[in-house]
Amino acid sequence: MTGGEIAALIAAIAFAVLVLGLCYVLFKVASVVSQLNTTIDEANKSLGTITKDADHLLIEVEGLLNKTNTTLNDVNGKLGLTDPLFKAVGDLGVSVSSLNDSTRNLTTSLGSASKRGAKLGVSRKISNKIAK
The missing domain is CATH 1.10.287 (Helix Hairpins)
Known part of the structure; x- marks a missing residue:
């Protein structure tokens, strides 16, 4: 074996080690991406549930606000009827x-x-x- 062949053998071994290291890193990255996909799917399901609950809550709040507006209009009307009373007072x-x-x-x-001595x-x- 000549010096050139030994150098080529060392280079080939170094390249094989580098490729094996890159393969290991790629497998780990693939595992992380897989877990990330699972997490994103769970987050999307949770957001769907939260959105649905928020929609129901907003409908109930809207009904409550409508009732509050009706009550407030009634109170304002009744207070308007007391204005003449306060004006009279x-x-x-x-x-x-x-x-x-x-x-x-x-x-x-x-x-x-009486101090001036009036007689009236x-x-x-x-x-x-x-x-x-």
């Missing part, structure tokens, strides 16, 4: 406040008139103030 408050102011002014006027009777003073 507000007007009554304004009237009572005006009456209080008038009574205060009358009392103040009567008090100052109380009933006449009141009738004069009301007439003004």
Whole structure:
């Protein structure tokens, strides 16, 4: 055997080892890809189930929202009917406040008139103030 033949034999052995190593890596990659395919199939099944459940849930939520809107419209209508009541109560408050102011002014006027020594009777003073 010559030196060239020995070199060729070493190169052939090295190439065979390299090919065997690549085959081992390819088998491992094939195994990982197979497991990945199984995982993807399971994920697709799970997504299908989740989508179906979400569809049912959305239908129920839509019905609930429709009922809520109906109830809210009913409450708004009933609250609208109470607006005149609150307006009347507000007007009554304004009237009572005006009456209080008038009574205060009358009392103040009567008090100052009595301090000046007026000789008119109380009933006449009141009738004069009301007439003004």
